[in-house]
Amino acid sequence: MTRLTVNGAAKHVDAEPDMPLLWVLRDELGLTGTKFGCGIAYCGACTVEIDGVAARSCVMPLSALEGKSIRTIEGEPDAVVRALQAAWVAHQVPQCGYCQSGMILAAASLLRSKPVPTDADIDAGVSNICRCGTYQRIRAAIHAAAQSLREAKA
Ligand code: FES
Numbered sequence: 001m002t003r004l005t006v007n008g009a010a011k012h013v014d015a016e017p018d019m020p021l022l023w024v025l026r027d028e029l030g031l032t033g034t035k036f037g038c039g040i041a042y043c044g045a046c047t048v049e050i051d052g053v054a055a056r057s058c059v060m061p062l063s064a065l066e067g068k069s070i071r072t073i074e075g076e077p078d079a080v081v082r083a084l085q086a087a088w089v090a091h092q093v094p095q096c097g098y099c100q101s102g103m104i105l106a107a108a109s110l111l112r113s114k115p116v117p118t119d120a121d122i123d124a125g126v127s128n129i130c131r132c133g134t135y136q137r138i139r140a141a142i143h144a145a146a147q148s149l150r151e152a153k154a
């Protein structure tokens, strides 16, 4: 039995210790907003935040998650995620949408550690793949979200 927190709620998961978090979320907890793309930590479709840091859930075993706090796209948005969601809408970022939950959580993690990211920071911090090629709009939306968070603090 592994105890963890998912989107603010305590969960006890009785599954194999080597089960990847992606499948714990989707198959054990019914949270299907986190997507499978490659299964080898490459594409980022499965990105969630673990204790506020982006992680590829497809290669994160349940055994590493005792006591951890996980945020998925289904979680109640905090200020950072809310700012990103608003910027995503304003910049009409999504196309097919498949990569987008991972993109938003990767962007959230980036803004928590770098409130004023450069283009290079975004490229390094959000290395997720978008088959629809929304990279320019993602970059613009992250800058806009960062700006709105700064204005909210001023
Ligand atoms: S499914 Fe996890 S990185 Fe591609």
Ligand code: FES
Pocket: 094, 095, 096, 097, 098, 099, 100, 129, 130, 131, 132, 133, 134
């Ligand atoms: S919006 Fe289609 S893969 Fe990114």
